[in-house]
Amino acid sequence: MTNNDEHYINQISMGDTNAFAVLVDRYKDLVFTLALRMLKNRDEAEEVAQDTFVKVYRSLKRFKGDSKFSTWVYRITYxxxxDRIKKNKNFNSNYSVDEFTDLQLKSIDNALDNLDLKERQKTIQNCIDHLDEEDSFLITLYYYDDLSMEEIGKTVNLTANxxxxxxxxxxxxxxxxxxxxLEPEVIEYYERER
Structure with a gap:
């Protein structure tokens, strides 16, 4: 928890509701992005983001500071x-896992590197949208929010391992x-190069 977060949390505990608006403003984009990655529906994600902040506000007294405030907010979002997914069972898209060798993964990485940045980001984002809810959430925390394995573990209640x-x-x-x-010939080119 940054000292800055701690300052606002103390202000809120003393009755300053405006201080909560600062925390909401600080974390709203993050919470919405995580919810959107899991739910893959903008309206649902907006509702979950609102619900998350209501829960954060109501349970702020129980935040002990053993983890970063952001990790605690991620956990509530998750x-x-x-809860929303359990209510609406219509959120599901599973891809089977093919067995990939390290060489094949490297070929795909190289093919991605060959795309321009915007095209690469769009391609990766489209593919992440095909992952199931929990996988999208974890990959977002790790690659987009740069959380450590330990922080992600605290968020989703798993060990770092x-x-x-x-x-x-x-x-x-x-x-x-x-x-x-990706274009098959692009991948084949990088597989031949190896």
Missing amino acids: NTCL NVKVKLFRIRKKLASILRQH
């Missing part, structure tokens, strides 16, 4: 998304999806 294994599997799933979205 759990709120899971389990997070590492899950991220490895997710990367293989993502490779399977990317392979379907």
Whole structure:
């Protein structure tokens, strides 16, 4: 928890509701992005983001500071998304995991590197949208929000080692999806180069 977050949390505990608006403003984009990655629906993500901040406000007294405030907010977001998914069973898209060798993963990485930045980001984002809810969430925390394995573990209630294994599997799933979205001749070129 940054000292800055701690300052606002103390202000809120003394009755300053405006201080909560600062925290909401600081974390709203992050919460919305995480919810959107899991739910893959803008309206649902907006509702979950609102629900998350209501829960954060109501349970702020229980925040002990053993983890970063952002990690605590991620955890509430994650759990709120899971609750929403349980309610609406229509959120599901699973891709099978093909067995990829390190060489094939490297070929896909090289093919991605060959795309211009905007095109690469769009391709990766489209592929992440095909992952299931939890996988999208984990990959977002790791690659977009640069959280450590330990921080992700605290967020989703797993050990850092389990997070590492899950991220490895997710990367293989993502490779399977990317392979379907990239031009086959581009991938074949990089496989021949090896």
